[in-house]
Amino acid sequence: MKTTRREFAIGTAATAAASAFSLPGPAIAQAGPIRIGWLAALTGPSSAPAIGFDRGARFAIESINAAGGVKGRKLEMITRDTQGDPTKAVNATQEMISQLKVNAVWGPTNSGESLAITPIMARAKMPNIHPCVIDSLIDPQKFPNAFRLSPSNTQWDDAVRGYTVKILKAKKVAVIGDTTGYGVAALKASVAGLKKDGAEVVYEANIDATQPDLTPDMLRAKNAGAQAIVVWSTSTGMDARLFNTRATMGWDVAFVGHPSMSSGDIKGLLDKPANWEKVYAVGYRSCSYDANGKLPPRSAEFVARLKGKIDLGDTLLWWVAGGYDAINLVAKAFESGASSHEDIIKYWNTVTKFPGVFGDYTYTPTEHNGYPGNDVVMSAASTAKDGTFQLAPGYT
Numbered sequence: 001m002k003t004t005r006r007e008f009a010i011g012t013a014a015t016a017a018a019s020a021f022s023l024p025g026p027a028i029a030q031a032g033p034i035r036i037g038w039l040a041a042l043t044g045p046s047s048a049p050a051i052g053f054d055r056g057a058r059f060a061i062e063s064i065n066a067a068g069g070v071k072g073r074k075l076e077m078i079t080r081d082t083q084g085d086p087t088k089a090v091n092a093t094q095e096m097i098s099q100l101k102v103n104a105v106w107g108p109t110n111s112g113e114s115l116a117i118t119p120i121m122a123r124a125k126m127p128n129i130h131p132c133v134i135d136s137l138i139d140p141q142k143f144p145n146a147f148r149l150s151p152s153n154t155q156w157d158d159a160v161r162g163y164t165v166k167i168l169k170a171k172k173v174a175v176i177g178d179t180t181g182y183g184v185a186a187l188k189a190s191v192a193g194l195k196k197d198g199a200e201v202v203y204e205a206n207i208d209a210t211q212p213d214l215t216p217d218m219l220r221a222k223n224a225g226a227q228a229i230v231v232w233s234t235s236t237g238m239d240a241r242l243f244n245t246r247a248t249m250g251w252d253v254a255f256v257g258h259p260s261m262s263s264g265d266i267k268g269l270l271d272k273p274a275n276w277e278k279v280y281a282v283g284y285r286s287c288s289y290d291a292n293g294k295l296p297p298r299s300a301e302f303v304a305r306l307k308g309k310i311d312l313g314d315t316l317l318w319w320v321a322g323g324y325d326a327i328n329l330v331a332k333a334f335e336s337g338a339s340s341h342e343d344i345i346k347y348w349n350t351v352t353k354f355p356g357v358f359g360d361y362t363y364t365p366t367e368h369n370g371y372p373g374n375d376v377v378m379s380a381a382s383t384a385k386d387g388t389f390q391l392a393p394g395y396t
Contacts, residue, residue, distance in 0.1 A: 033076035034069075036061075036330055037096040039107035039117070041084040050109045052319025052387075053131070054079070055310050057106065059320070060327035070334045075327065082108055086116035093117040097124045104128070104333075104344055106326045111137065111182075118143055127333075127344040129326050134182075138368045145341070147348055147368045149326055149361070150318075151376045153186065155369070156258075156282050159376040160230055161193045163280060164256050167394035170228035174203040174221035176242070178233035183209075186232035186258075194230070202226050209235035214245045222251055231257035240269035247275045254278045255381075262381035262389060264314075276382035280392040283379030286358055287317040288391040295388060302357045303386070317387035318358055325356035 038057060040050040061075045069075060078100055080092035089108050096102045097120070104127040108114050111134040121128045122143045130137070131150035138148045151159075164170050173194055177187030184206055191201050202224035205217050221229060233239065239261050246253060248271075255261060255278065262281035270276055286299050295303065302321065306312065310320060332354070333347040351370070354361040361370035379389035 033074045034331070034334055035076050035078055035100065035102045036327065037092075037100065037102035037105040037107075038077050038079040039082055039089055039092055039096075039105060039109075039113065040079055041109055041113070042079070042081040044083040044085070046084040046110050048315070049131075049319050050107075052315035053107070053109055053323035053326075055315065056320035056323025056325075057327050058323075059306065059310055060324040060331075064327070064331055070331050073334070075331060077327075078102060082113055084110060084113065086113050089113035089117050090120065093120050097121075097126055102126075103341070104330045106130070106323075106330070108132070118146055121145055125341050125345075127330075127341055127348070129329060129348075131322055131326075140366050140368050143368075144365075145345055147363055147370060149322055149329075149358070149370065151371045151373065152369050154189070155371065155373045155376050157186070157190055157193055158373060159282055159378060160256050161190065161197060161199075163378045163392065163394070164228050164230060165194070165197050165199050167392075168228050168254055168256070170199065170226075170254075172200045172202045172225045172227050173230060174224065174226035174228075175201055175230045176204070176217065176221075176232070177206045178209040178235055178238060179206045180209075180234070183233050190230055190232060207238065209233060209238040211238075212241070214238075214241050215249070218242070218245045218249060218251070222249065222253070226253060228254050228256055231255055231261060233258055234260045236260055236263045236265040237269060239263075240266045240275075243275040243279060244269075244271045247271065252278060254280065256280045256378060258282060262379055262384065264384060266381075273382070279381040280378040281381040281389075283377055283389050283391075284318050284358065285375045285377050285391075286321065287388050288377060288379055289385070289388055290391060293385075298355070298357060299388075312387035315387055320387065321356070321358035325354075325358050325361070328356065329354065329361070 041047050042050050061077055065074050082089040107130055111132040114132040114137050122145055128145055129147045129149050133153040135152050135154055175187055175190050177183035191204055194201050203221040259282045261279050289295050333344040336347050338344045348363050349365045351363045359371050359375050363370045378392035380392050383390035
Protein backbone atom coordinates (compact mmCIF):
# COMPACT_ATOMS: atom_id res chain seq x y z
CA MET A 1 0.00 0.00 0.00
CA LYS A 2 1.22 3.48 -0.80
CA THR A 3 2.42 5.49 2.20
CA THR A 4 2.53 9.21 2.71
CA ARG A 5 5.72 11.27 2.67
CA ARG A 6 5.39 11.64 6.44
CA GLU A 7 5.03 7.89 6.89
CA PHE A 8 8.12 7.34 4.74
CA ALA A 9 10.07 9.81 6.86
CA ILE A 10 8.95 8.10 10.05
CA GLY A 11 9.87 4.68 8.68
CA THR A 12 13.28 5.91 7.53
CA ALA A 13 14.02 7.44 10.91
CA ALA A 14 12.94 4.26 12.64
CA THR A 15 15.18 2.15 10.43
CA ALA A 16 18.12 4.38 11.30
CA ALA A 17 17.27 4.05 14.97
CA ALA A 18 17.08 0.28 14.62
CA SER A 19 20.53 0.19 13.04
CA ALA A 20 21.99 2.22 15.88
CA PHE A 21 20.07 0.37 18.57
CA SER A 22 19.89 -3.41 18.60
CA LEU A 23 20.12 -6.22 21.06
CA PRO A 24 20.07 -9.98 20.57
CA GLY A 25 16.94 -11.76 21.72
CA PRO A 26 17.74 -12.84 25.31
CA ALA A 27 16.48 -15.90 27.09
CA ILE A 28 13.43 -15.16 29.24
CA ALA A 29 13.67 -15.54 33.00
CA GLN A 30 11.78 -18.59 34.22
CA ALA A 31 10.80 -17.00 37.53
CA GLY A 32 9.09 -13.76 38.42
CA PRO A 33 6.31 -12.06 36.50
CA ILE A 34 5.72 -12.32 32.76
CA ARG A 35 6.16 -8.73 31.60
CA ILE A 36 4.09 -7.47 28.68
CA GLY A 37 4.84 -4.04 27.27
CA TRP A 38 1.80 -2.01 26.19
CA LEU A 39 2.30 0.91 23.76
CA ALA A 40 -0.96 2.77 24.17
CA ALA A 41 -2.16 6.17 22.94
CA LEU A 42 -4.27 6.65 26.07
CA THR A 43 -4.44 10.42 25.65
CA GLY A 44 -4.58 12.64 22.60
CA PRO A 45 -6.87 12.76 19.54
CA SER A 46 -6.49 9.06 18.68
CA SER A 47 -7.03 7.71 22.19
CA ALA A 48 -10.48 6.07 21.85
CA PRO A 49 -9.27 2.71 20.48
CA ALA A 50 -6.40 2.44 22.98
CA ILE A 51 -8.75 3.09 25.91
CA GLY A 52 -10.96 0.21 24.74
CA PHE A 53 -8.00 -2.10 24.11
CA ASP A 54 -6.62 -1.18 27.54
CA ARG A 55 -9.82 -2.24 29.27
CA GLY A 56 -9.75 -5.63 27.58
CA ALA A 57 -6.05 -6.20 28.25
CA ARG A 58 -6.39 -5.35 31.92
CA PHE A 59 -9.44 -7.60 32.25
CA ALA A 60 -7.43 -10.47 30.74
CA ILE A 61 -4.51 -9.96 33.12
CA GLU A 62 -6.79 -9.73 36.15
CA SER A 63 -8.64 -12.89 35.08
CA ILE A 64 -5.48 -14.91 34.43
CA ASN A 65 -3.77 -13.77 37.63
CA ALA A 66 -6.89 -14.49 39.69
CA ALA A 67 -6.79 -18.04 38.36
CA GLY A 68 -3.18 -18.51 39.49
CA GLY A 69 -1.30 -16.96 36.58
CA VAL A 70 0.60 -18.98 33.97
CA LYS A 71 2.37 -21.95 35.54
CA GLY A 72 2.37 -20.02 38.80
CA ARG A 73 3.77 -16.82 37.27
CA LYS A 74 1.76 -13.62 37.36
CA LEU A 75 1.30 -11.39 34.34
CA GLU A 76 2.45 -7.78 34.58
CA MET A 77 1.54 -5.12 32.04
CA ILE A 78 3.91 -2.18 31.67
CA THR A 79 2.14 0.69 29.96
CA ARG A 80 3.56 3.73 28.23
CA ASP A 81 1.19 6.42 26.97
CA THR A 82 2.50 7.37 23.51
CA GLN A 83 -0.22 10.01 22.98
CA GLY A 84 -0.33 8.91 19.33
CA ASP A 85 3.12 10.43 18.76
CA PRO A 86 5.56 8.25 16.74
CA THR A 87 8.57 9.82 18.49
CA LYS A 88 7.17 8.95 21.91
CA ALA A 89 6.41 5.45 20.63
CA VAL A 90 10.04 5.01 19.51
CA ASN A 91 11.36 6.19 22.89
CA ALA A 92 8.99 3.88 24.77
CA THR A 93 9.95 0.95 22.53
CA GLN A 94 13.65 1.45 23.21
CA GLU A 95 12.94 1.67 26.94
CA MET A 96 10.95 -1.57 26.88
CA ILE A 97 13.67 -3.43 25.01
CA SER A 98 16.82 -2.16 26.73
CA GLN A 99 15.71 -1.23 30.26
CA LEU A 100 12.40 -2.86 31.12
CA LYS A 101 13.26 -6.09 29.30
CA VAL A 102 9.67 -7.02 28.58
CA ASN A 103 8.86 -10.46 27.23
CA ALA A 104 6.56 -9.23 24.42
CA VAL A 105 4.96 -5.99 23.26
CA TRP A 106 1.27 -5.36 22.59
CA GLY A 107 0.55 -2.34 20.40
CA PRO A 108 0.80 0.38 19.31
CA THR A 109 -2.75 1.07 18.22
CA ASN A 110 -2.31 3.33 15.20
CA SER A 111 -0.37 2.81 11.99
CA GLY A 112 1.74 5.98 12.19
CA GLU A 113 3.33 4.81 15.43
CA SER A 114 3.65 1.25 14.18
CA LEU A 115 5.49 2.38 11.04
CA ALA A 116 8.01 4.02 13.34
CA ILE A 117 8.63 1.18 15.78
CA THR A 118 8.25 -1.95 13.65
CA PRO A 119 11.87 -1.96 12.32
CA ILE A 120 13.18 -1.43 15.86
CA MET A 121 11.15 -4.34 17.19
CA ALA A 122 12.34 -6.54 14.33
CA ARG A 123 15.99 -5.69 14.98
CA ALA A 124 15.61 -6.64 18.64
CA LYS A 125 13.61 -9.79 17.76
CA MET A 126 10.91 -8.61 20.14
CA PRO A 127 7.58 -10.48 19.81
CA ASN A 128 5.05 -7.84 18.80
CA ILE A 129 1.33 -8.09 18.22
CA HIS A 130 -0.72 -5.08 17.15
CA PRO A 131 -4.09 -4.05 15.61
CA CYS A 132 -2.85 -1.59 12.93
CA VAL A 133 -4.36 -1.95 9.44
CA ILE A 134 -1.74 -0.67 6.95
CA ASP A 135 -0.79 -3.70 4.85
CA SER A 136 2.96 -3.03 4.75
CA LEU A 137 3.27 -3.37 8.54
CA ILE A 138 3.06 -7.14 8.22
CA ASP A 139 5.88 -8.81 6.29
CA PRO A 140 7.15 -12.12 7.71
CA GLN A 141 10.45 -11.80 5.85
CA LYS A 142 11.27 -8.22 6.90
CA PHE A 143 9.49 -8.35 10.28
CA PRO A 144 9.35 -12.01 11.38
CA ASN A 145 8.47 -10.92 14.93
CA ALA A 146 5.38 -8.83 14.03
CA PHE A 147 1.86 -10.26 14.03
CA ARG A 148 -1.45 -8.52 13.27
CA LEU A 149 -4.45 -9.13 15.52
CA SER A 150 -7.01 -7.13 13.52
CA PRO A 151 -7.92 -7.27 9.83
CA SER A 152 -5.69 -5.52 7.31
CA ASN A 153 -6.92 -2.67 5.16
CA THR A 154 -7.10 -5.15 2.26
CA GLN A 155 -9.53 -7.28 4.27
CA TRP A 156 -11.63 -4.19 4.99
CA ASP A 157 -11.65 -3.37 1.29
CA ASP A 158 -12.65 -6.94 0.41
CA ALA A 159 -15.62 -6.76 2.78
CA VAL A 160 -16.76 -3.36 1.48
CA ARG A 161 -16.45 -4.43 -2.14
CA GLY A 162 -18.16 -7.76 -1.51
CA TYR A 163 -21.14 -6.11 0.17
CA THR A 164 -21.43 -3.42 -2.49
CA VAL A 165 -21.24 -5.74 -5.48
CA LYS A 166 -22.67 -9.05 -4.23
CA ILE A 167 -25.30 -8.01 -1.68
CA LEU A 168 -26.38 -4.53 -2.78
CA LYS A 169 -25.93 -5.64 -6.41
CA ALA A 170 -24.59 -2.20 -7.34
CA LYS A 171 -23.19 -2.17 -10.87
CA LYS A 172 -22.30 1.54 -10.88
CA VAL A 173 -20.33 2.81 -7.90
CA ALA A 174 -18.90 6.13 -6.74
CA VAL A 175 -15.78 6.06 -4.53
CA ILE A 176 -14.92 8.96 -2.23
CA GLY A 177 -11.84 9.34 -0.03
CA ASP A 178 -10.37 12.20 1.93
CA THR A 179 -7.07 13.84 0.94
CA THR A 180 -4.90 12.17 3.60
CA GLY A 181 -2.29 9.63 2.54
CA TYR A 182 -4.61 6.93 3.83
CA GLY A 183 -7.62 8.28 1.95
CA VAL A 184 -5.73 8.55 -1.34
CA ALA A 185 -4.23 5.06 -1.07
CA ALA A 186 -7.48 3.44 0.08
CA LEU A 187 -9.46 5.04 -2.76
CA LYS A 188 -6.95 3.84 -5.34
CA ALA A 189 -7.05 0.27 -4.04
CA SER A 190 -10.85 0.33 -3.78
CA VAL A 191 -11.32 1.54 -7.35
CA ALA A 192 -8.97 -1.14 -8.68
CA GLY A 193 -10.77 -3.88 -6.75
CA LEU A 194 -14.24 -2.78 -7.83
CA LYS A 195 -13.22 -2.70 -11.47
CA LYS A 196 -11.64 -6.14 -11.16
CA ASP A 197 -14.92 -7.48 -9.76
CA GLY A 198 -16.86 -6.09 -12.71
CA ALA A 199 -18.33 -2.93 -11.20
CA GLU A 200 -18.23 0.34 -13.12
CA VAL A 201 -16.68 3.17 -11.09
CA VAL A 202 -18.66 6.10 -12.42
CA TYR A 203 -17.18 8.74 -10.13
CA GLU A 204 -14.14 8.98 -7.86
CA ALA A 205 -12.83 11.88 -5.81
CA ASN A 206 -10.49 12.72 -2.97
CA ILE A 207 -12.14 15.48 -0.95
CA ASP A 208 -10.60 17.71 1.71
CA ALA A 209 -12.24 16.54 4.94
CA THR A 210 -12.83 20.18 5.97
CA GLN A 211 -14.71 21.06 2.76
CA PRO A 212 -18.00 22.54 4.04
CA ASP A 213 -20.23 21.90 1.00
CA LEU A 214 -20.21 18.42 -0.48
CA THR A 215 -23.16 19.03 -2.78
CA PRO A 216 -21.09 19.36 -5.99
CA ASP A 217 -19.41 15.99 -5.49
CA MET A 218 -22.64 14.27 -4.52
CA LEU A 219 -24.39 15.74 -7.58
CA ARG A 220 -21.63 14.45 -9.86
CA ALA A 221 -21.97 10.99 -8.34
CA LYS A 222 -25.75 11.05 -8.74
CA ASN A 223 -25.65 12.36 -12.30
CA ALA A 224 -23.15 9.63 -13.17
CA GLY A 225 -25.70 7.03 -12.09
CA ALA A 226 -24.05 5.77 -8.89
CA GLN A 227 -26.07 3.04 -7.17
CA ALA A 228 -23.82 3.00 -4.09
CA ILE A 229 -21.14 5.26 -2.63
CA VAL A 230 -18.01 3.76 -1.09
CA VAL A 231 -16.32 6.05 1.45
CA TRP A 232 -12.73 5.86 2.73
CA SER A 233 -12.13 8.49 5.40
CA THR A 234 -11.46 8.63 9.12
CA SER A 235 -13.20 12.03 9.34
CA THR A 236 -16.55 11.76 11.08
CA GLY A 237 -17.30 15.38 10.19
CA MET A 238 -16.95 14.62 6.50
CA ASP A 239 -19.07 11.49 6.93
CA ALA A 240 -21.88 13.44 8.56
CA ARG A 241 -21.84 16.11 5.85
CA LEU A 242 -22.11 13.41 3.19
CA PHE A 243 -25.14 11.91 4.94
CA ASN A 244 -26.79 15.30 5.42
CA THR A 245 -26.19 16.24 1.78
CA ARG A 246 -27.72 12.98 0.58
CA ALA A 247 -30.87 13.74 2.60
CA THR A 248 -31.08 17.30 1.29
CA MET A 249 -30.87 15.95 -2.24
CA GLY A 250 -33.64 13.43 -1.56
CA TRP A 251 -31.38 10.62 -2.76
CA ASP A 252 -31.66 7.19 -1.10
CA VAL A 253 -28.29 5.82 -2.28
CA ALA A 254 -26.45 3.58 0.21
CA PHE A 255 -23.10 4.45 1.74
CA VAL A 256 -20.65 1.59 2.34
CA GLY A 257 -17.16 1.89 3.80
CA HIS A 258 -14.79 2.83 6.59
CA PRO A 259 -15.62 2.01 10.25
CA SER A 260 -15.60 5.74 11.06
CA MET A 261 -19.10 5.93 9.55
CA SER A 262 -20.43 4.14 12.64
CA SER A 263 -18.71 6.42 15.16
CA GLY A 264 -20.92 7.78 17.90
CA ASP A 265 -19.54 11.27 17.17
CA ILE A 266 -21.65 11.38 14.03
CA LYS A 267 -24.96 11.41 15.87
CA GLY A 268 -24.50 14.97 17.08
CA LEU A 269 -23.49 16.19 13.61
CA LEU A 270 -26.60 15.01 11.75
CA ASP A 271 -29.46 17.29 10.77
CA LYS A 272 -31.81 14.47 11.76
CA PRO A 273 -31.34 10.85 12.92
CA ALA A 274 -32.88 9.43 9.74
CA ASN A 275 -29.89 10.72 7.76
CA TRP A 276 -27.86 7.85 9.23
CA GLU A 277 -29.99 5.15 7.61
CA LYS A 278 -28.68 3.04 4.72
CA VAL A 279 -25.13 3.57 5.96
CA TYR A 280 -23.07 0.38 6.26
CA ALA A 281 -19.67 0.49 7.96
CA VAL A 282 -16.99 -2.16 8.35
CA GLY A 283 -17.76 -4.41 11.31
CA TYR A 284 -17.17 -7.93 12.57
CA ARG A 285 -19.36 -11.00 12.99
CA SER A 286 -18.19 -11.50 16.56
CA CYS A 287 -19.37 -8.01 17.51
CA SER A 288 -22.60 -7.90 15.50
CA TYR A 289 -26.04 -8.83 16.78
CA ASP A 290 -28.76 -10.38 14.63
CA ALA A 291 -32.34 -9.24 14.00
CA ASN A 292 -33.30 -10.75 17.38
CA GLY A 293 -30.62 -8.73 19.17
CA LYS A 294 -28.41 -11.76 19.87
CA LEU A 295 -24.62 -11.83 19.68
CA PRO A 296 -22.69 -15.00 18.74
CA PRO A 297 -22.48 -17.32 21.80
CA ARG A 298 -18.79 -16.70 22.59
CA SER A 299 -19.26 -12.93 22.44
CA ALA A 300 -22.43 -13.07 24.52
CA GLU A 301 -20.61 -15.05 27.22
CA PHE A 302 -17.76 -12.52 27.22
CA VAL A 303 -20.13 -9.57 27.54
CA ALA A 304 -21.82 -11.32 30.47
CA ARG A 305 -18.42 -11.66 32.18
CA LEU A 306 -17.73 -7.96 31.64
CA LYS A 307 -21.01 -6.87 33.22
CA GLY A 308 -20.40 -4.68 36.23
CA LYS A 309 -16.65 -4.61 35.53
CA ILE A 310 -16.21 -2.85 32.19
CA ASP A 311 -18.51 -0.26 30.67
CA LEU A 312 -19.17 -0.84 26.96
CA GLY A 313 -21.37 2.24 26.62
CA ASP A 314 -18.55 4.52 25.44
CA THR A 315 -16.33 2.11 23.52
CA LEU A 316 -16.48 -0.74 20.99
CA LEU A 317 -16.67 -4.40 21.88
CA TRP A 318 -14.02 -5.33 19.32
CA TRP A 319 -11.50 -3.03 20.97
CA VAL A 320 -12.11 -4.60 24.38
CA ALA A 321 -12.13 -8.12 22.92
CA GLY A 322 -8.96 -7.44 20.91
CA GLY A 323 -7.04 -6.33 24.00
CA TYR A 324 -8.26 -9.40 25.87
CA ASP A 325 -7.17 -11.71 23.04
CA ALA A 326 -3.72 -10.11 22.71
CA ILE A 327 -2.86 -10.84 26.33
CA ASN A 328 -4.15 -14.38 26.01
CA LEU A 329 -1.99 -14.99 22.94
CA VAL A 330 1.07 -14.01 24.98
CA ALA A 331 -0.02 -16.06 27.99
CA LYS A 332 -0.68 -19.15 25.87
CA ALA A 333 2.86 -19.03 24.49
CA PHE A 334 4.24 -19.28 28.04
CA GLU A 335 1.75 -21.98 28.95
CA SER A 336 3.11 -23.92 25.97
CA GLY A 337 6.66 -23.68 27.31
CA ALA A 338 8.15 -20.52 25.79
CA SER A 339 11.51 -19.58 27.35
CA SER A 340 12.79 -16.97 24.87
CA HIS A 341 11.58 -14.33 22.46
CA GLU A 342 12.22 -16.78 19.65
CA ASP A 343 10.00 -19.37 21.38
CA ILE A 344 7.08 -16.93 21.56
CA ILE A 345 7.43 -16.16 17.86
CA LYS A 346 7.73 -19.87 17.07
CA TYR A 347 4.55 -20.58 19.05
CA TRP A 348 2.58 -17.83 17.32
CA ASN A 349 3.69 -19.25 13.96
CA THR A 350 1.89 -22.49 14.82
CA VAL A 351 -1.40 -21.02 16.07
CA THR A 352 -4.39 -22.44 14.22
CA LYS A 353 -7.89 -21.12 14.90
CA PHE A 354 -6.90 -19.77 18.31
CA PRO A 355 -10.32 -19.26 19.96
CA GLY A 356 -10.29 -15.56 20.77
CA VAL A 357 -13.34 -13.48 21.57
CA PHE A 358 -12.80 -11.07 18.68
CA GLY A 359 -12.02 -13.90 16.27
CA ASP A 360 -10.23 -17.19 15.64
CA TYR A 361 -6.60 -16.42 14.79
CA THR A 362 -4.36 -18.47 12.52
CA TYR A 363 -0.70 -17.70 11.87
CA THR A 364 2.02 -19.48 9.92
CA PRO A 365 5.70 -18.66 9.29
CA THR A 366 4.67 -17.02 6.01
CA GLU A 367 1.37 -15.41 7.07
CA HIS A 368 1.16 -13.06 10.04
CA ASN A 369 -2.27 -11.64 9.19
CA GLY A 370 -4.21 -13.84 11.57
CA TYR A 371 -7.76 -12.50 11.47
CA PRO A 372 -10.25 -14.49 9.35
CA GLY A 373 -11.38 -12.40 6.37
CA ASN A 374 -14.83 -13.98 6.30
CA ASP A 375 -15.53 -12.51 9.73
CA VAL A 376 -15.16 -8.95 8.42
CA VAL A 377 -18.70 -7.82 7.59
CA MET A 378 -20.71 -4.65 7.27
CA SER A 379 -22.71 -3.21 10.16
CA ALA A 380 -25.75 -0.96 10.12
CA ALA A 381 -23.88 2.18 11.22
CA SER A 382 -26.61 3.79 13.33
CA THR A 383 -27.42 0.74 15.47
CA ALA A 384 -24.74 0.93 18.18
CA LYS A 385 -25.66 -0.90 21.38
CA ASP A 386 -23.08 -1.48 24.12
CA GLY A 387 -20.21 -1.41 21.66
CA THR A 388 -21.89 -3.71 19.14
CA PHE A 389 -23.89 -3.16 15.94
CA GLN A 390 -26.66 -4.88 14.06
CA LEU A 391 -25.42 -6.94 11.14
CA ALA A 392 -26.14 -5.13 7.86
CA PRO A 393 -29.04 -6.65 5.87
CA GLY A 394 -28.31 -9.40 3.38
CA TYR A 395 -25.97 -11.68 5.33
CA THR A 396 -26.86 -15.25 6.19
